[in-house]
Amino acid sequence: MDKKMLCVAVKLVLTGYFGMCVGQSILPPGPLSGAVADSVKFSTNVQPPATPFISVSWSFKGVNIITSTSASNTTRPEYTNRISLERATGGLELRNLVQEDGGEYTVTIVPAEGPQKQGETTLNVYTKITAATIRSPAAVLIEDESSTNLTCEGSGSISSRVWMKDEQPLSPSSRLSFSADNRTVFIQPVDSSSHGPYQCRVSNPVSSMTVVHNLTVNFGPHNISIVGPSAAPPGQRVTLQCTADSVPPANFSWLFNGNETRVDDSMFIIERLNAENTGNYTCSARNMVTRRENSTVLNLRGKELEIMILYIIKSSDG
Incomplete structure (x- = not known):
């Protein structure tokens, strides 16, 4: 076989070999969500093999954090007592989460037979919401004469705010408008239907809280x-x-x-x-x-x- 044909053959073999690694992710679609101080599990879709894997390793943002082989286990010092590896499937548990744990994780498995397996996923870490309030300017409101606004604040990592009135979602109208981040609702001017309880639901993927504010409109x-x-x-x-x-x-x-x-x-x-x-x-x-x-x-x-x-x-x- 001449050199040209040999190069083509090698290219085809390598394409098939590595194409399998890249195309078949062993991690479910992400991102995963975790809460500060809680734990998160990265589960693979790999079945335990008859012969143990030669090695399993995980990296975070390109830096190896744990590697397990048949001969030894190596864990990065800052992850000691925070990380556990499930050797049979390559799954990982990360405990006592902090905000800095958010980012991209990669697992690489080298089996006894067949090509290596790889997967990537992203972890987002949120602070749980523990408090929420609605603020409104102190003023005497009179229908068709006064305007006001309501601002929803909360502790923790807030990824969404939903406004409701009488348990029904609020939407923009000739009187109602919202700030770009949905933090504040503007009522210009108020009328009799503006009177009563408003609810703001603040949430993130790991927690939520609803707060109520009664707005008094004189009409x-x-x-x-x-x-x-x-x-x-x-x-x-x-x-x-x-x-x-x-x-x-x-x-x-x-x-x-x-x-x-x-x-x-x-x-x-x-x-x-x-x-x-x-x-x-x-x-x-x-x-x-x-x-x-x-x-x-x-x-x-x-x-x-x-x-x-x-x-x-x-x-x-x-």
């Missing part, structure tokens, strides 16, 4: 209404209850046929209904912080009077 009064009958028999006790959506709670006052009759009470009680106290009842609700006021009217009739009016209308139709 209203909205949706004012009077709960009570529009008609009742003469002599009956009638209770009218005025309600409104308001923060802080609204102050109420009543008008009967345009005349003020009761102040600072959401309830109006008519002990005995008669012709003199049928008519229009107006409830006004006022928010002392927003300085806003709304009102609604209920027309209260006596049932006998109502029946008589219906009878007159029916008779005139006949």
Whole structure:
């Protein structure tokens, strides 16, 4: 065989030999995640052979940290009591993790038969999250007038923040925007829906924590209404209850046929209904912080009077 043919043959053999090493990783896809002070295991997909491996070695960032052969075991001094090798499969356990343990690990196995086996993976080391808070500027917030922001902070290695309101994820809108790192949510301006509890979930691959912050937005009064009958028999006790959506709670006052009759009470009680106290009842609700006021009217009739009016209308139709 001439030199040219020999070179081609050698190249083909080497390509097949080393191609198997490079193409068949013996470590699962990474990266692996570990927590400071905890342990992590690097498991291979190698089955224990009938004949023990000639050698197993691990390196970190290109520096050998442990090598085991049939004759001896060598461990880098700084890894003493922190590292264990599973000789049968080439797996490795690393204990008492520190941030500096994060990086690329390589395992090389030389079996008694066949080509050497190799694998690489990356370890990310995180500090567990042990505390979280939501901060907001101290201010009196009034709907459609004020703006504010909420900032989520936490201890440990934070890789993500998720904001929620009433247990539902928050997303950008005409009023809501977020900082680039999702640390802060901006509300410009606040409205009644901005009032209530906000949750921020901070997490990393080894831990998570959720913190809650109640945001007070002064709003209203909205949706004012009077709960009570529009008609009742003469002599009956009638209770009218005025309600409104308001923060802080609204102050109420009543008008009967345009005349003020009761102040600072959401309830109006008519002990005995008669012709003199049928008519229009107006409830006004006022928010002392927003300085806003709304009102609604209920027309209260006596049932006998109502029946008589219906009878007159029916008779005139006949």
